[in-house]
Amino acid sequence: MAERSTAAVDVADNSGDEPLTAQADQSTADGVAQNRERETDNDEAQGSGGTQGPEKASPPELHSGHKLARRYRLEECVTRLDGFSSWRAVDEKLRRAVGVHVLPADHTRARSVLAAARSSALLGDPRFVQVLDAVEENDLVYVVHEWLPDAVELTTLLASGPLEPHDAYQMVSQIASAMAAAHREGLAHLRLNPNAVLRTSSGQWRIRGLAVNAALRGISSDTPQRADTEAIGALLYAALTQRWPYENDAYGLSGLPKDIGLIAPDQVRAGVHRGLSELAMRALANDGATASRHEAPCTTPEELVKAIGEMPRIRPPEPAFTAPPEYQRTTYQQGTYGRPTPPVGATQVLPTPPPPLQSRTGKALKWAVSALLIAALGLGSWQLADALMDQGNKSEDTNQTQTTDDGDKSPTKPASQPITISKAYDFDPYGDGSEKPSDISKTYDNNPGTYWQTDYYRGADFGNLKPGLGIILDLGKVQQIGKMTVSLMGDTSVELLSASSDASSKPTSFGAYTKVAGGSGESVTLTPNTSLKSRYLLIWLTKLPLTDDGNYRARVADIKITS
Numbered sequence: 001m002a003e004r005s006t007a008a009v010d011v012a013d014n015s016g017d018e019p020l021t022a023q024a025d026q027s028t029a030d031g032v033a034q035n036r037e038r039e040t041d042n043d044e045a046q047g048s049g050g051t052q053g054p055e056k057a058s059p060p061e062l063h064s065g066h067k068l069a070r071r072y073r074l075e076e077c078v079t080r081l082d083g084f085s086s087w088r089a090v091d092e093k094l095r096r097a098v099g100v101h102v103l104p105a106d107h108t109r110a111r112s113v114l115a116a117a118r119s120s121a122l123l124g125d126p127r128f129v130q131v132l133d134a135v136e137e138n139d140l141v142y143v144v145h146e147w148l149p150d151a152v153e154l155t156t157l158l159a160s161g162p163l164e165p166h167d168a169y170q171m172v173s174q175i176a177s178a179m180a181a182a183h184r185e186g187l188a189h190l191r192l193n194p195n196a197v198l199r200t201s202s203g204q205w206r207i208r209g210l211a212v213n214a215a216l217r218g219i220s221s222d223t224p225q226r227a228d229t230e231a232i233g234a235l236l237y238a239a240l241t242q243r244w245p246y247e248n249d250a251y252g253l254s255g256l257p258k259d260i261g262l263i264a265p266d267q268v269r270a271g272v273h274r275g276l277s278e279l280a281m282r283a284l285a286n287d288g289a290t291a292s293r294h295e296a297p298c299t300t301p302e303e304l305v306k307a308i309g310e311m312p313r314i315r316p317p318e319p320a321f322t323a324p325p326e327y328q329r330t331t332y333q334q335g336t337y338g339r340p341t342p343p344v345g346a347t348q349v350l351p352t353p354p355p356p357l358q359s360r361t362g363k364a365l366k367w368a369v370s371a372l373l374i375a376a377l378g379l380g381s382w383q384l385a386d387a388l389m390d391q392g393n394k395s396e397d398t399n400q401t402q403t404t405d406d407g408d409k410s411p412t413k414p415a416s417q418p419i420t421i422s423k424a425y426d427f428d429p430y431g432d433g434s435e436k437p438s439d440i441s442k443t444y445d446n447n448p449g450t451y452w453q454t455d456y457y458r459g460a461d462f463g464n465l466k467p468g469l470g471i472i473l474d475l476g477k478v479q480q481i482g483k484m485t486v487s488l489m490g491d492t493s494v495e496l497l498s499a500s501s502d503a504s505s506k507p508t509s510f511g512a513y514t515k516v517a518g519g520s521g522e523s524v525t526l527t528p529n530t531s532l533k534s535r536y537l538l539i540w541l542t543k544l545p546l547t548d549d550g551n552y553r554a555r556v557a558d559i560k561i562t563s
Contacts, residue, residue: 097147116211127178129208151198165273173549180301188224190214192231233283422476430466470540489555490545496526499536
């Protein structure tokens, strides 16, 4: 198989030890020596719990070409330690590359590895490298997972320097959001390090080894959410500074100088984004270390996601503009085509222009042209004066008609007036009843910098969980509605619905509202197709925009209504 990538192999690392097959890797079919995943961190320094001692169980006697379940053909061993081994393999049934962890069925961690793999497979979140199979067969336990040939691990990316602020922001946003989703399902990683974080060719960040890597190494923690949150902070710290935020060197990165403690990334390296620096410190907060503004530490991935959402969005860098080459005139454009080019340094003699008309015929021609011009100017002036006089007479007749016929004047349409929103309510009839009700007043506070937002969803159509959700507006009394302008963050599909004008209280069912307008974009103007009078209006969101972390969420910043 020519398709190879260590960034796609979800292997458990040996603390600084080189895999036993490293020498064999030097002579592969494609002649490229692979840089295997190497673990140099200190588990205690990361706060992810201790590891059990080496197991006495012998690793399975496997070799290249061995088949598991008559389907998975082992190609290359990438790790062999603590009684288990990890392989690059081929799924001959589906004809695709996969990764496989193999350990004896009597291994003391076999039960926990199987349970972790099956729990991870049930999550089904595409932000994680997926577990494809977890089987006990013929005295072996093996876990099959995705192989991503186009992915590059963070360790490799940091070898050439720190990430740009936008890339670091994307990385921490997507990783924190993914881990928050995993913890909501009761799953922790506990081995989240630069070797476990991958960036695909499309720019998406993915996590490998959820629950499985920790089970293979026998790692546990009494505070798994805190351990994973601090690990995300360490990833962000490394991405900003190209340094590991502990005294020990790890993952090819130099640690911090000894005896100075944990210092902020913007004190380690010049030019670090201030907001990201503070975010890393909030996630890494321990032993009294806090952000420079003394923000509360983030102790769970959910709190970290909230802190990221409160940050100003970091835009990608502008593409570099390349100046076009200087324009080169050709000899044809210079008007010398077909004539010899003068030698360099020689003075080029310009041809003498012909003299003006000096003969008797020439003088007569000039006088004739002058006379024609004078006649044309006179005729044009006379026609212009006549047209102006006719227009003046018509204006006087019109003024007299308007003065004497006041009854024919059309009434002037009154100018539109802004309508005050008395109150607003979040409306989620097909969900759990409400979403972010405490922020709903931010939609009409005349401050475009504040907003109300929905929860995260897996797709633009609310992950197929509901047809939509929205905001009910109470105008205080029945009023004539001219148009509504909704300012959003991201391209969002919106509909305007209205309750009956004789509704005495706020309708609480979706069927009580009638659609009167619709549109999509970041600033949507909704104009009713007929005359509309109502007290209660419903802004109904039907399609959500994609956010930077790969999820879908709508944000409503401002609502304006005019009569």
